[in-house]
Amino acid sequence: MTPNAVNGIDPDRFRDPTTAWLGLDGEWRVIVGSSTDERRGLVLLYKSRDFFNWTQSTKPLHYEDLTGMWECPDFFPVSTTGSDGVETSSFGQDEVKYVLKVSLIETLHDYYTIGSYDREKDVYVPDLGFVQDETAPRLDYGKYYASKTFYDDDKKRRILWGWVNESSPAKDDIKKGWAGLQSFPRKIWLDESGKELLQWPIEEIETLRGTQVNWHNKILEAGSTLQVHGVTAAQADVEVLFKVNEIEKADVIDPSWTDPQKICSQEESSVKSGIGPFGLKVLASKDMEEYTSVYFRIFKSNDTNKNTKYLVLMCSNQNRSSLNDENDKSAFGAFVAIDPSHQTISLRTLIDHSIVESYGGGGRKCITSRVYPKLAIGENANLFAFNKGTQSVDVLSLSAWSLKSAHVNDESISPFIEREDSHSPKQS
Template sequence: MIKKILCIVGCLLGATLQIAAQTIDSLYKEKYRPLYHFSPKEGWIGDPCGFIHYQNKYQMFWWGKVESQDLVHYQEITPFVMTGENIDMSYFTGSVAIDKHNTAGFGKDVYVAAYTIFEKETKKQMQGISFSHDGKTFQYYENNPVLDIGSTEFRDPTIFYYKPTKRWIMVVAKALEKKVKIYSSPDLKHWEWESDFGPYGDQEKSWECPDLFQLSVDGDWNDKKWVMVVSVNWAKEQYFIGDFDGKEFRLIDNHPQEPLYVDKGMDYYASRTFRDYDFTLTTTTTMGWVATWDYAQLVPSTYGKGFWSIPRNLQLKSYPEGLRLIQIPVPQLEMLRYNEVTCNRELAVGVNKVDFFTPSENSYELDLDFDVEKSNVFGVNLCVGNGRKVTISYDTDSYNLVIDRTNCTDARIPKFSRVEHAKVVPINGKLRLHLYVDKSSVELFANDGKDVFTFLTYPGVSQTGIELFALKPGTNFSFKGWMLKSVWF
């Protein structure tokens, strides 16, 4: 009898595990689900809202929470961390800090989230805080808001501790004025205005989601500058390089008047850097939202909407035209590689199928080097199949790199058919294109991360072909390709 009961229990358990395994298997094999970018199990994911490195883990919030040990594999903790709020409000974008010395009175080493409170009736945007002892459930602070200037366009705070003045800093956007307001506080509850930065650079529509952090110059930590990143026009990010003294952010001498864009593609927004509360990291790493508001809620994914970029390490590097931000994919991603293919030859005139690297699905990495000393127009077609493709082309005379996805997706997405271009100057007679292709996106790092292009694709499942093309003979290239394993199974 006992053996029979154990057998029944075992069968039931086995069936349950099998159903669970099938559910997970089908969930992470949905048509457009990224295989190595983070996306939630279901539902909406938007702006990164608090990226910290603490207790030897990368902890990431979108007011849901996910953790990672290596920035490659992810463990989703909960779809929503907030509790205790007023029903007449919503949580907008924000950030998270660790209060190491109990300045706020919630306890030592407590998590404190700062965010924008959106008041549904008045449409006001105010800054509030919540606190957590476990990093999984955040209690709404009863005396919120902690900062209210009576505005309907005042949002997206980033907070961090500034050691020289022993005060907390908040940078928060005054969106339609194209300003970043800078505040300081001794306790995260009482905030004093210090200064405004802006308008500057791209001033077309709005500023959102500011971040402010320090980077070394040319790898020398004795020479550091501050970088302010601001999301603009609900579509892109621009950055500024300067100095910060706890009160004001001032641009470096000879800072260009024209915008410096973080990403020159179509779909990169609201990035956040990881704040290191273990004080063990040697890199500054960021991730952004791969979307644009024109169609973010209309894309055809079935699990929900939205995902984040691959993580990127940031640097400042000197060029003849001045300091520029460099973005390098984190090296941990190399653990996903398999089936390496290499090739060196001259580009054939015309459009030619790449028959030496033939992925069965869009989950791969390419590292391409082109000699550009001879005049030519050349490039690569990705996601080729069923009469569709996305084209990346380069003109060696004008240095113009063009991305054309006007005929890429098999879905109907309003305002998705677009072309983007930017000037990309070759380095030492070569153009390097380092590409990460996932099920519904491409991230292109040109010239070792000086020029970056992120864009969505949403191709059909059979659109896995790759082509190389050239208008004229004489361009040599080298090709490295790797298939990339899924991080989900």
Template sequence: MTAPATDLRQAALADPLRPAFHFTSPAGWLNDPNGVAQHDGVFHLFYQYNPLAAEHHRIRWGHAISTDLVRWHDRPIALSPSDGGPDADGCWSGVLVDDNGTPTIVYSGNSAATPTQTACVARSDTSLDRWQKEPGNPVIAAPPAGYNVTGFRDHCVWRENGAWRQLIGSGLHGRGGCAFLYESDDLIRWRELGPLIIGDASALPENDDAWPGTMWECVDFFRFTPDGTSAPPDARTHDPHLLIFSAWHEDVTRHSLIVRGTYRDDRFDAHAYQRLDLGGRHAYAPQTFADESGRRVLWSWMQEARPAQAQHAAGWSGAMAIPRRLWLDDTLTVRQEPVAELAMLREAPLAFEPHGAGFAASSVQAEAELSVDLPDAGAVQIDVFATDDEAEQTVITLRRSPSTIEVSVDRSRSSLDDNVDASPHRGEVPGAGATIDVRILLDHSSLEVFVDGIALTTRVYPTRADATGIRVEPSHGATVRDVKGWHLARAEARDRTPEPGAESHAASRHHDPRHRARSGT
């Protein structure tokens, strides 16, 4: 694989804020998950990657494999920009499909020579290590004629009724985001079928946490079957279909949303929108796949919340959120939880001790589970990455009102570094009963909270070595029925090294229309 320069890798390993059990690139820049799949029992994670610097520039496709979704092994870089080609300035996001035994990638080529990205294809042998680009790339050279688009990139591809179908994320000026639908017999020649769905950017205020944006990135489309497993879209069924997209607006990555609806006659009728993650942009660019058991597994990109200068100095940027299982409950709410395989990393139990009316422990690389009775007006405060003097702490609060449960994260004292993003997160937990279950994952600079299957993901950057405290404090009649946790083992190998023949050429500096947004600033 193309590996970062030795000093870049060493800087990344030396950073105390680098996650230990979340997937990260060896060093340099990582963003969207791509081509996620299980192939012959092996899990594949491709991802947007710049091995030369911690910045979004002239992106490649990194590649890693695993047999357990927890411990990953680097493979050679799958795709790199081709000088003079439709991807000369970057091989952007896409998917992996099996074309009658031939592993095939459909991805967005980025080139300063074209006004939008274009659809490209590459194929491999069964190793998934050696990829050949389609000589006729791009296979879709432009958006459909007659539409004034805000963007055109990212793909979802599936087999339906004997043909290939593809969605490409887009948006229409003056209206909202959309996804264009195509059909093909061979993944090369595509027929336009029009917009599958067009969003309404005027439906909510722009500052709303569920605003649908003006362009939809990273579209992902699938259905849940009556037995609870998931499958590709099929308009012949009456199964609930889900469209996931990331709302984008004027070079700013906003948040990801789920649309539940009905798929028929080449159109998708939306019934309900739901926030994918209450942490907004910190669980961005999601992509899902059905594993060999039919389980729907979600990947997403945990964007940074510290300035670009700090990312450069650290030698790395971006991590994947823990892969999660998605399911649809009886109320048709999408819920999620870490995949069961994460339990493989559990080591010594956290030593929770009585502390005031609650409990306390210490770790920055851990999993905690709580069961809480939360009456009306009851609340539980959970401090993490906390110092004893409270100079640094990130505060999770669960609070019940007569109508709902709200979960919030206060980052105002998460770091003594005034340059990091310390904005708060909050949202509602639908359908919660009297007792709620909470899971929390801590990994140095990442925080993932799951409250009855509703997720909130964010990033924090404590500066003090003693910011390791975990404190649980119930109030106003709330009761912590059970609290337990574990230190989690490191999953990243320290000896990630370049392979012979790794590419080392410097990248040209063409303007990248997503550079500012992808830098986290």
């Protein structure tokens, strides 16, 4: 502990306050990420009546042993009856659960739990099955960290932003002159089951859509690859709806395959399985020297009973994303909680030059990849749908749009200064 510690907390273990909320007693509350020398991760609770003078509570809002430093905590209510957001200071208790999200510095991932908040005791308790550690569900299973939400009162929704960190080496970042950026903003809400959060790009993203291409009722034969023509593949929005046939021909999953990222690290071109890999190859060069694949594989459990259970694995594989071998080419993966024997499988992927953000199963799982191709850039980028499994897969629909660049205020010009040639700030 440093000599300048305050209330037992080292200054370098005190960071990233949340949005404040108002308590029943009229006092404001805010939590701050921290940790102890014993690697106990915790969120410190502070209270204030005037929003200027803050007093630390005797107990943290929540903690978990052996989890290390908790960064960028986020704490907010979610509705149990729909997808509308809930204002942070809402007093409603009957139809509200709470989410505590923390960024674990030891893994550089964002994890969340769903639970209950006692407003009188100022204690948060995760629901049964949730633990605030690296076993908790993640907001995103790729390059995504330090996220925060805010409540949009105008459209009654909660919006999530995250930091997309780098896959390139530091020397390349220095040459670029920048490193890291914000993700596409996402609406976030509680699933009907009350056990997971759903995410979807905010509707405003659709205003950037340009030229559209549509497929309907195409069959992806075993081993086939079909190019999607007519869109700017380096900057696109793609939505696909798959239907799997002959589901019983799915491979039996090895009981030892509990790590989805490890399964996804197998290059899909070398996998010989019954159903999948099937999905998209994005930011692909014409000759397939470079591409990033986003796809699904389906397995079945080795159940001796007749009630066979199926598992849907979602992957984002970067093994061949760039000819630059110095880039991080990790594969990412997560199991998606849908039943492919009764449900279709949806995939939405947003592509923006070096960013590939994918939403599987209606936003049940999200994976963000950061890739830097050397060949598949600009007009030389291509988009494909593929199926490497031994069974065909139906593409019930595929819609792809070219994406226009967002209008961003020029930071060199103050938005409060009226320009002579316009009544609005300069945009580029």
